[in-house]
Amino acid sequence: xxxxxxxxxxxxxxxxxxxxxxxxxxxxxxxxxxxxxxxxxxxxxxxxxxxxxxxxxxxxxxxxxxxxxxxxxxxxxxxxxxxxxxxxxxxxxxxxxxxxxxxxxxxxxxxxxxxxxxxxxxxxxxxxxxxxxxxxxxxxxxxxxxxxxxxxxxxxxxxxxxxxxxxxxxxxxxxxxxxxxxxxxxxxxxxxxxxxxxxxxxxxxxxxxxxxxxxxxxxxxxxx
Numbered sequence: 001x002x003x004x005x006x007x008x009x010x011x012x013x014x015x016x017x018x019x020x021x022x023x024x025x026x027x028x029x030x031x032x033x034x035x036x037x038x039x040x041x042x043x044x045x046x047x048x049x050x051x052x053x054x055x056x057x058x059x060x061x062x063x064x065x066x067x068x069x070x071x072x073x074x075x076x077x078x079x080x081x082x083x084x085x086x087x088x089x090x091x092x093x094x095x096x097x098x099x100x101x102x103x104x105x106x107x108x109x110x111x112x113x114x115x116x117x118x119x120x121x122x123x124x125x126x127x128x129x130x131x132x133x134x135x136x137x138x139x140x141x142x143x144x145x146x147x148x149x150x151x152x153x154x155x156x157x158x159x160x161x162x163x164x165x166x167x168x169x170x171x172x173x174x175x176x177x178x179x180x181x182x183x184x185x186x187x188x189x190x191x192x193x194x195x196x197x198x199x200x201x202x203x204x205x206x207x208x209x210x211x212x213x214x215x216x217x218x219x220x221x222x223x224x
Contacts, residue, residue, distance in 0.1 A: 002116055002124060003027040005046035007037055007063060008078065009055050013101070017050065020105050021112075021218040036150065037063045038070075048116055051095070053086065061093050070092035074115040078103070128164050132223060135209055137165055146207040157200040158179055160193075164223050173220035197221065 053060040142158040
């Protein structure tokens with residue numbers, strides 16, 4: 001059961017939304033102490049947050065920043081504010097969506113379902129798919145696992161291995177690998193790429209899997 005935290009000081013709205021969510025089998029956490037939002041978030045670990053902007057003590061923008069400093073949990077802003085700047089600020093602060101009050105409950109439910117599906121269901125499918133020859137790449141924590149043993153990859157190593165494992169049986173060129181790192185705003189040259197690939201190979205070999213990544217001279221690398 002997915003848990004949704006409601007940070008909404010309008011008791012009527014909070015009650016209507018909470019009752020609807022419970023009918024759809026969501027577990028609902030209703031925040032009533034608006035100076036303890038982050039503490040309650042850390043204690044309850046919700047899968048999604050519904051967040052008003054106008055709140056007692058601190059506004060929703062503040063709490064969004066606080067939550068974003070410790071979590072990537074999906075956040076939907078619910079607000080009667082209707083200026084473009086309010087929407088822009090909500091998204092820039094780390095919000096995933098913005099719904100203006102008054103809103104249709106069916107639309108809210110659809111948006112909640114879509115965010116949860118993208119964040120959790122698809123993520124689980126990715127974890128299952130990125131397995132080859134018994135080696136699992138966990139996309140949520142950059143760990144490689146084999147026969148109960150694990151190793152942690154650096155950020156660069158994770159980017160490289162994920163790209164290769166999405167292209168099993170295909171040669172991935174060095175240019176494509178370097179471009180993937182550039183897209184992550186990482187400085188990389190040809191030598192840096194070689195160093196990262198070799199480190200990644202050693203970590204995989206340490207788990208007992210030799211020759212997982214094969215060099216195709218002049219072309220790139222392949223996982224067969």
